[in-house]
Amino acid sequence: MSDHPLTSDRTIALGEAPVGFRGRILALDVDRAQGAGLPGHELERRLIELGFVEGADVELLHQGLFGGDPIAVRVAASTIALRRREAMAVVASSGGSIP
Amino acid sequence: MNGVVDLAPPPAGTAGPLSSLSAPVVALVGNPNCGKTALFNALTGSRQKVANYPGVTVEKKTGQLTTPAGRAVRVVDLPGTYSLRARSPDEEITRDVVLGRLASDVSPDLIVCVADASNLRLALRLVLELKRVGRPVLLSLNMMDIARKRGIEIDLEKLASALGVPVVSSIAVRRGGTDELLAGLDRALGRDVTGGPSDWHAPDARELRRAQREADRLLRLVVQNEGRLDPGTARADAILLHPVAGIVVLLAILFVVFQAVFAWARPLMDLISEVFTWFGALVGAAPLPEILRSFLKDGVIAGVGSVVVFLPQIVILFFFILLLEDLGYMARAAFLMDKIMGGAGLHGRAFIPLLSSFACAIPGIMATRVIDDRRDRLTTILVAPLMTCSARIPVYTLIISAFVPDREVWGFAGLQGLVMFGLYASGILAALGVSFVAKRLFWRSEAGEPFMLELPDYKIPQLKSLALGIWARALAFLKRAGTTILSMMILIWVLASFPMAPQGATEPAIDYSFAAMIGHAIEPLTRPLGFNWQINVALIPGMAAREVAVGALGTIYSIDGGESAAEKIGQVLAGQWSLATALALLAWYVFAPQCASTLAVIRRETGSWKWMAVTFFYMLALAYAAALLVFQVAAAFGAS
Numbered sequence: 001m002s003d004h005p006l007t008s009d010r011t012i013a014l015g016e017a018p019v020g021f022r023g024r025i026l027a028l029d030v031d032r033a034q035g036a037g038l039p040g041h042e043l044e045r046r047l048i049e050l051g052f053v054e055g056a057d058v059e060l061l062h063q064g065l066f067g068g069d070p071i072a073v074r075v076a077a078s079t080i081a082l083r084r085r086e087a088m089a090v091v092a093s094s095g096g097s098i099p
Numbered sequence: 100m101n102g103v104v105d106l107a108p109p110p111a112g113t114a115g116p117l118s119s120l121s122a123p124v125v126a127l128v129g130n131p132n133c134g135k136t137a138l139f140n141a142l143t144g145s146r147q148k149v150a151n152y153p154g155v156t157v158e159k160k161t162g163q164l165t166t167p168a169g170r171a172v173r174v175v176d177l178p179g180t181y182s183l184r185a186r187s188p189d190e191e192i193t194r195d196v197v198l199g200r201l202a203s204d205v206s207p208d209l210i211v212c213v214a215d216a217s218n219l220r221l222a223l224r225l226v227l228e229l230k231r232v233g234r235p236v237l238l239s240l241n242m243m244d245i246a247r248k249r250g251i252e253i254d255l256e257k258l259a260s261a262l263g264v265p266v267v268s269s270i271a272v273r274r275g276g277t278d279e280l281l282a283g284l285d286r287a288l289g290r291d292v293t294g295g296p297s298d299w300h301a302p303d304a305r306e307l308r309r310a311q312r313e314a315d316r317l318l319r320l321v322v323q324n325e326g327r328l329d330p331g332t333a334r335a336d337a338i339l340l341h342p343v344a345g346i347v348v349l350l351a352i353l354f355v356v357f358q359a360v361f362a363w364a365r366p367l368m369d370l371i372s373e374v375f376t377w378f379g380a381l382v383g384a385a386p387l388p389e390i391l392r393s394f395l396k397d398g399v400i401a402g403v404g405s406v407v408v409f410l411p412q413i414v415i416l417f418f419f420i421l422l423l424e425d426l427g428y429m430a431r432a433a434f435l436m437d438k439i440m441g442g443a444g445l446h447g448r449a450f451i452p453l454l455s456s457f458a459c460a461i462p463g464i465m466a467t468r469v470i471d472d473r474r475d476r477l478t479t480i481l482v483a484p485l486m487t488c489s490a491r492i493p494v495y496t497l498i499i500s501a502f503v504p505d506r507e508v509w510g511f512a513g514l515q516g517l518v519m520f521g522l523y524a525s526g527i528l529a530a531l532g533v534s535f536v537a538k539r540l541f542w543r544s545e546a547g548e549p550f551m552l553e554l555p556d557y558k559i560p561q562l563k564s565l566a567l568g569i570w571a572r573a574l575a576f577l578k579r580a581g582t583t584i585l586s587m588m589i590l591i592w593v594l595a596s597f598p599m600a601p602q603g604a605t606e607p608a609i610d611y612s613f614a615a616m617i618g619h620a621i622e623p624l625t626r627p628l629g630f631n632w633q634i635n636v637a638l639i640p641g642m643a644a645r646e647v648a649v650g651a652l653g654t655i656y657s658i659d660g661g662e663s664a665a666e667k668i669g670q671v672l673a674g675q676w677s678l679a680t681a682l683a684l685l686a687w688y689v690f691a692p693q694c695a696s697t698l699a700v701i702r703r704e705t706g707s708w709k710w711m712a713v714t715f716f717y718m719l720a721l722a723y724a725a726a727l728l729v730f731q732v733a734a735a736f737g738a739s
Contacts, residue, residue, distance in 0.1 A: 045302075045304050053312065053315075064342060064435065072340060079554040081430065082549070
């Protein structure tokens with residue numbers, strides 16, 4: 001299943017991804033979400049509680065009018081709305097998975 | 100036999116019949132949007148009540164049901180959560196009830212974890228966490244019909260044995276849809292088990308990750324065809340979450356809601372106030388001692404009437420809020436408004452409460468319950484009374500028509516309309532400013548709540564659930580706000596009625612009252628605002644309801660003619676006041692905490708006198724500053 005090498009140069013933070021982006025979560029890296037409204041350890045736990053764990057498929061479905069913020073992300077079987085600054089912590093491989 | 104599950108001591112001082120105290124307690128726990136409330140409604144029907152947990156703003160919903168085996172069960176509907184880790188006051192309640200930590204409450208004998216069968220992934224992780232609490236757990240896969248329709252197949256038996264907890268399916272919205280769950284309750288409560296000791300602790304990221312992986316493994320094992328986006332939801336969101344079209348639709352919806360609260364409620368409100376006026380007249384004509392008659396008519400009946408008159412607005416507003424919530428649209432509205440509201444330090448969900456505050460701050464403040472985060476909710480409550488409510492309109496209209504010339508400016512706009520618009524705009528700008536400051540003043544030390552929420556699939560709302568929700572809130576409003584507001588009304592009546600005018604008095608009776616004494620006493624304070632003592636006196640009954648000030652001014656200036664006297668009052672005022680005074684009074688009315696009912700509702704909704712006092716004093720300070728500025732500037736420009 002996880003045939004995407006971690007060293008792939010096609011990794012992208014979800015906070016920077018365009019609408020229509022499909023990928024798979026490689027890691028949660030809270031250090032990349034410096035502007036987040038929460039301390040790193042708390043942000044990480046909240047992201048996991050909403051289903052952002054390594055290996056989950058993600059797709060960026062919608063974004064807001066101003067600055068493309070917030071974003072609506074499909075994570076496995078749920079749709080989660082969050083701001084881009086918090087989504088910076090979610091590192092995904094681009095290309096996505098073939099179901 | 101009931102088993103020996105009732106280890107918890109009966110709660111002291113809890114309201115309710117004695118027999119229900121020994122009944123086993125079942126707590127409903129689940130992710131937000133799992134259909135938990137609909138299930139709660141289906142289980143308990145009208146045998147439920149909404150109250151507040153002591154000291155917090157969190158709604159406490161309890162109800163009763165009887166199982167097929169004849170067992171009386173108390174059901175507690177707990178706030179939705181993804182984890183027992185408690186990130187908000189709502190989730191703390193869920194955690195504390197589940198763990199049996201809440202001293203004033205009973206601890207549950209059974210935890211029913213409610214899960215959306217079409218969205219199991221996050222719920223399964225919660226079940227794994229609940230299992231560690233050491234109480235019996237039952238998993239109810241709700242909305243099974245929707246899951247089946249979407250081709251999702253779940254092997255319940257396999258899931259039950261893999262999880263080690265009983266699993267049943269339920270369809271809250273269908274007759275007989277809770278039969279399996281009820282039978283499951285009987286089986287679970289009939290068993291003589293109390294669960295083991297709790298080894299729950301707040302999980303760290305590593306444990307959460309491991310639990311989610313385990314949940315994902317179970318999911319692959321027992322569920323087929325999960326994960327695809329609901330096609331209907333995808334189609335709807337293509338428009339409703341479109342950056343431009345979505346906002347247009349949202350504004351259209353808000354316009355309809357505003358119209359409804361503002362206009363549709365009007366005939367009903369008129370009817371209610373006519374009934375109370377008629378009733379008051381009836382009492383007024385009764386052969387009673389003068390003082391008792393005045394107390395009943397002007398104190399009690401007018402007081403009760405002034406509360407009940409808001410009921411149509413509250414019912415209509417909650418109809419829309421619950422409808423949008425049940426549809427799954429509320430989360431989308433928050434998504435669309437997040438950036439705009441966030442700039443002022445408000446939550447995206449604050450939009451609807453603030454909008455309805457244009458009709459009346461009371462339903463608006465009650466509607467802040469849609470905001471989960473306590474700080475965001477308090478900020479919204481603080482600024483809601485700054486929105487120009489409909490009760491200000493009679494006062495604005497009176498003063499504007501008496502003092503602002505009716506002429507066109509810039510070729511198209513009426514000057515009077517412009518002033519009115521300016522008053523509305525001042526309120527909005529002040530609200531944005533205050534929320535901006537409050538965010539920094541009160542919660543500076545705490546990190547800002549990030550915007551992270553699930554966008555549920557759209558669902559067709561159920562009329563019964565909707566009706567029950569509205570009913571519970573209407574009842575709660577009448578019961579809780581009624582007592583506080585009524586006592587304030589009576590206080591205001593006392594101030595305006597005592598001491599009574601002496602025999603053969605020539606001045607209006609109110610001139611001899613405490614209200615007049617206060618009016619004279621604070622005259623030195625209000626002189627810099629250009630207010631004379633007559634205005635001060637009118638402001639006191641104006642506390643009952645802002646528009647009452649118009650009638651009170653009529654009384655003080657001895658203008659008779661009842662309801663239709665507004666024009667006459669205007670003429671008299673134009674002769675008595677300077678333009679600067681009139682403008683200062685307008686500025687005062689934009690900001691002043693001139694509504695006892697609103698303050699009482701803030702007290703009830705926040706559960707503290709502190710926030711009522713904060714609201715009162717900051718609004719008073721703003722009003723004083725604004726009126727002072729307006730009067731001094733206007734007077735300097737020769738408008739006196």
